[in-house]
Amino acid sequence: xxxxxxxxxxxxxxxxxxxxxxxxxxxxxxxxxxxxxxxxxxxxxxxxxxxxxxxxxxxxxxxxxxxxxxxxxxxxxxxxxxxxxxxxxxxxxxxxxxxxxxxxxxxxxxxxxxxxxxxxxxxxxxxxxxxxxxxxxxxxxxxxxxxxxxxxxxxxxxxxxxxxxxxxxxxxxxxxxxxxxxxxxxxxxxxxxxxxxxxxxxxxxxxxxxxxxxxxxxxxxxxxxxxxxxxxxxxxxxxxxxxxxxxxxxxxxxxxxxxxxxxxxxxxxxxxxxxxxxxxxxxxxxxxxxxxxxxxxxxxxxxxxxxxxxxxxxxxxxxxxxxxxxxxxxxxxxxxxxxxxxxxxxxxxxxxxxxxxxxxxxxxxxxxxxxxxxxxxxxxx
Amino acid sequence: xxxxxxxxxxxxxxxxxxxxxxxxxxxxxxxxxxxxxxxxxxxxxxxxxxxxxxxxxxxxxxxxxxxxxxxxxxxxxxxxxxxxxxxxxxxxxxxxxxxxxxxxxxxxxxxxxxxxxxxxxxxxxxxxxxxxxxxxxxxxxxxxxxxxxxxxxxxxxxxxxxxxxxxxxxxxxxxxxxxxxxxxxxxxxxxxxxxxxxxxxxxxxxxxxxxxxxxxxxxxxxxxxxxxxxxxxxxxxxxxxxxxxxxxxxxxxxxxxxxxxxxxxxxxxxxxxxxxxxxxxxxxxxxxxxxxxxxxxxxxxxxxxxxxxx
Numbered sequence: 001x002x003x004x005x006x007x008x009x010x011x012x013x014x015x016x017x018x019x020x021x022x023x024x025x026x027x028x029x030x031x032x033x034x035x036x037x038x039x040x041x042x043x044x045x046x047x048x049x050x051x052x053x054x055x056x057x058x059x060x061x062x063x064x065x066x067x068x069x070x071x072x073x074x075x076x077x078x079x080x081x082x083x084x085x086x087x088x089x090x091x092x093x094x095x096x097x098x099x100x101x102x103x104x105x106x107x108x109x110x111x112x113x114x115x116x117x118x119x120x121x122x123x124x125x126x127x128x129x130x131x132x133x134x135x136x137x138x139x140x141x142x143x144x145x146x147x148x149x150x151x152x153x154x155x156x157x158x159x160x161x162x163x164x165x166x167x168x169x170x171x172x173x174x175x176x177x178x179x180x181x182x183x184x185x186x187x188x189x190x191x192x193x194x195x196x197x198x199x200x201x202x203x204x205x206x207x208x209x210x211x212x213x214x215x216x217x218x219x220x221x222x223x224x225x226x227x228x229x230x231x232x233x234x235x236x237x238x239x240x241x242x243x244x245x246x247x248x249x250x251x252x253x254x255x256x257x258x259x260x261x262x263x264x265x266x267x268x269x270x271x272x273x274x275x276x277x278x279x280x281x282x283x284x285x286x287x288x289x290x291x292x293x294x295x296x297x298x299x300x301x302x303x304x305x306x307x308x309x310x311x312x313x314x315x316x317x318x319x320x321x322x323x324x325x326x327x328x329x330x331x332x333x334x335x336x337x338x339x340x341x342x343x344x345x346x347x348x349x350x351x352x353x354x355x356x357x358x359x360x361x362x363x364x365x366x367x368x369x370x371x372x373x374x375x376x377x378x379x380x381x
Numbered sequence: 382x383x384x385x386x387x388x389x390x391x392x393x394x395x396x397x398x399x400x401x402x403x404x405x406x407x408x409x410x411x412x413x414x415x416x417x418x419x420x421x422x423x424x425x426x427x428x429x430x431x432x433x434x435x436x437x438x439x440x441x442x443x444x445x446x447x448x449x450x451x452x453x454x455x456x457x458x459x460x461x462x463x464x465x466x467x468x469x470x471x472x473x474x475x476x477x478x479x480x481x482x483x484x485x486x487x488x489x490x491x492x493x494x495x496x497x498x499x500x501x502x503x504x505x506x507x508x509x510x511x512x513x514x515x516x517x518x519x520x521x522x523x524x525x526x527x528x529x530x531x532x533x534x535x536x537x538x539x540x541x542x543x544x545x546x547x548x549x550x551x552x553x554x555x556x557x558x559x560x561x562x563x564x565x566x567x568x569x570x571x572x573x574x575x576x577x578x579x580x581x582x583x584x585x586x587x588x589x590x591x592x593x594x595x596x597x598x599x600x601x602x603x604x605x606x607x608x609x610x611x612x613x614x615x616x617x618x619x620x621x622x623x624x625x626x627x628x629x630x631x632x633x634x635x636x637x638x639x640x641x642x643x644x645x646x647x648x649x650x651x652x653x654x655x656x657x658x659x660x661x662x663x664x665x666x667x668x669x670x671x672x673x674x675x676x677x678x679x680x681x682x683x684x685x686x687x688x689x690x691x
Contacts, residue, residue, distance in 0.1 A: 101492055103499075147671075151678045154429050154634055157495060158626045159674060165623050166667040282619050286499050293496065325507030332500035337483060340493040 075199040076271050077315050081308040082206045083267035086213060088291035088307025090260030093217065095289065096297045097226070098253030099233030100149070101157035104164030106284035108137040108258040110171065112265025113275035117183030126188045126196055126270070130209065133266050134259040141258030145251040164280050171277035182276030186269045196270065206267050213260055214301070220256065221300055229253040230298075261288075264307075283325070287314075290328055293335045396535045401656040402649055407541035409648025410548030411437075414603025415625035416632075416640040417555060418473070418596020424635030425572045425592055426485060428494035434622030435505035436473050436597045440465035440604020441613045442513050444520055448608075451521020458523040462547075462605040469601020470594040476501050477593035485575075485589065502622075506615045517612035526609070544606055551602065552641060558595075559637060568592055572635070627670040633680030643680070 087109055094102035115133035148159050172180050188196035196202045220226045228249045231239040240246050269275045278284060291310045295302030314324065415437045422430045447461035480497045526540040559565035567588050570578050579585050607621070625640075628647055632639025647666060654665050673681060 095492070099492075101495060103495070147675050151674065152634070154423065154427075155630060155674060155678055157429055158630050159671065162623060162626060162667055162670065165619065166664060170664060283503065286503060289496065289499065297492075323507070325503045325510065327507075329500045329503030329507060332496060332503065333480060336493055336496035336500060337480060340491075340496070 075203050077312070079199070079203045079206050079267060079271040080315065081311050082203070082210050083264045083271060084291065084307040084311035085304040086210055086264035086267070086307070087261050087288055088295060088303035088305075088310075089213065089217060089301075090257045090262075090264060091288040092257070092292045092295065092297075092299070092303030093260060094254050094257030095292050096299065096303065097221070097229050097233060098250050098257070100145075100160075100250060100254055101153060102160050102254065102257065103157055103282075103289070104160040104162075104167075104280075104285050105257070105261050105288045106280040106282070107164040107167045108141060108261035109265035109268065109284065109288075110167060110275070110277070110280035111137040111140060111258075112262030113186075113269035113279055114171070114177060114183060114265075115262070116188075116266045116269040117177075117186050117275040120183065120186045123189045126191050126205070126266075129188075130263055130266050133262045137262030137265075138255045138259040142251060142255040145254040146247075149247050149250040149254070161282065161285075164285050165282060168277050168280045168282075171280065178276075180277060182274055184274045186273045186275060188270040202267075202270055206271075209263065209267070210304075213263060214304070217256075217260070218300065225249070225252060233298075286332070287328060290332050290335075293332065293339075297340070397656060398653070399535045400537060401652045403535075403537050403545070404541055405649030405652030406645055407538075407544040407548075407648070408652055409628075409645040410544050411603040411607040411621065412624045412628050412647055413548065413552065413641050413644035414599045414606070415621050416628045416644055417599045417637060418593075419622075419625050420629045420632075420635055420637055420640045421568065421592055421596055423629070425568060426481070426494070426589070427491075428481060428484070428498065430481075430596070431495070431498040431622060432473075432476055432501035432505065433498075433596065433600050433625065434618035434620075435502045435509075436469040436600035437604040437607075437621050438615060438618030439472060439505060439509060440469050440601035441520070441608040441617055442509055442518075442604075443468050443601070444605040444608035445513075445518055445613055448520065448523070450519050452524045452527075453521075455523065455525050458525075461608075462602055465605035466598045466601040469604065470598040472505065473593045473597020473600070474590060477590055481593070482586070482589065502618060506618060509615050513613075515615070517614045519612050520608035522609040540609060547606060551599070555599070555637065564588075564591060624666075627666065630674055631670060631681055636680070639680055646681075 087105070090108065091102065091105045094100055094105060112133040115136055116129055119129055144160075144163060148156050151159070171177055171182070177183060188202060190196065191205065194201050194205075196205055228239065228244045229252060231242070231244055232246050232249045236246055239249070265275075265279065268279070287310060288307075291306035292303045293306070294309060295304065295306030310328075415433055418436070419430055419433045422428050422433075443465040444461040447464050448457045453461075480501060481494070484491070484493055484497065522540050526543045529536045529538055530542065531537075559568065567578065567583065571585055571588050571592075575585055578588075603621075604617075607617075624647055625644075628643035629636075629640050630643070631646060632641070632643030647670075650669065651666055658665065
């Protein structure tokens, strides 16, 4: 009789725990959580529960996107976000995959945008424009990288910065390309009878191209060439010893990154109808770096998310030059100081990353790892 | 009779060449002031400090605020230079304390150092826009340095002479400081082996702070000196940084004498090409820099890359 209230309380707790677990498993299936909180059978601490924060971030993004869709300029903004996702991806390939200090990615965005601008009166198929612009940027990047990847790290950084600023000065002063006003009135043509002058059609086409680019990049990322590019980034000497052609891998990474940035540039020009020199100014290249840092330097798709978020932030705040510079400068400074690998690599935002981290436990090494069993389990896991 | 016009043309030509070389040397002096801090910090810490452009740009605005827009006295000119130098030094010190101090232990030439310095350039540029606005401002020349002087028939602007004079004095001071003083020798020692210097009981933290102060001071002074040359805008920092980068790359990364020679070469080449080539002159310097760097990655005057800085 005395224990009855305790029993009912206990049953209630069990019921609540079961309910939480069932909700948790649904969230895991929806990939909001990475794995269950707690220890695995082998005693290694598994992922920390990162759900609430990640859910909050996803919720915020969804809210912004819904707000954009409902607003008048939403379609154009979404197109710009997808375009800058490609710029983020391209910069991620150059900096994150290849480990090159590429500080002039804005130049390739400008090549794409100006390419679309130059053929604006020719009613060319937009797909052809995209392929030609990507090929042009890739050719320029390939030439640049072939001449410079063998140089010192710092010299490469300086030359990429000089290249983008030299292009800026050229575009800013050269009359036939509109000098400081750039090339206005860029209207995309039609593709398979569908006019891309309609903002919704352009957005759909942009998402389609983005998806194709993402699939191709994923293929490259997992291919032998992609693994070589990343191996060179992690340890040049080791990669070279294993027979990897180090300069060629870096040239490939930089070239692919430039081509993707140029595709982003074409869509930027289509969305805002103008290509102007500011695309290749050093601040534009800096924003591309922030996109990569926000998304995670070595992450595959992170920079795409970073690109979309930064572009959204720029458009939404409609800020003055002061706010833009100071706010984005502060973001870059803080992220570079506390998480140089990028925000997506922070434990509290990435469950996957945490799942590989072993918490230090007490006891001697012999007690913990007898006969190498935990290591075998770790590999299996 | 027929040779007289030819002689005149030849004389005029020579006059123009000499005039553009003198103008080029004057143009190269501010590049050197921006490049000294850049090359010192690169040599000692392996950090490519983009913020150096921001200290220089801040110096131009300080000069404008102190001296006003033209016809100011020698006293205001000197005060402006000093205040700009001190502001540059303090700003540079702040950036060292807030950000750079945290990354000295990383391997040299990491992306993180460049990210931080780019962020600082953005922040300082934003703050300058907040205080002085985006509209271009005109500092004007001091009253005593307006007009031209003629030496053996060659016309030279008075302000170019002032720039060369100040540049010469300060360059000598920089070299004496780096080669003859204890501080200079310590900087060189830290650039060779930071841990060895620490193990001798010397505070490398203090040396880092002084190095950043020194770099910021010279960039601030350089900024003050370029203020009268044209209109001021927040973009000035990146523009001069670009030439400072080219200068240190040409002279050899991490070398102060190399930075001086590189700066003067760029100044003279720009000035001579602007005078005689015209159209492609603005881009020719980039082409020359790219060709030199690709052919001689360690700069014009170096066989092998070392970390010697003075």
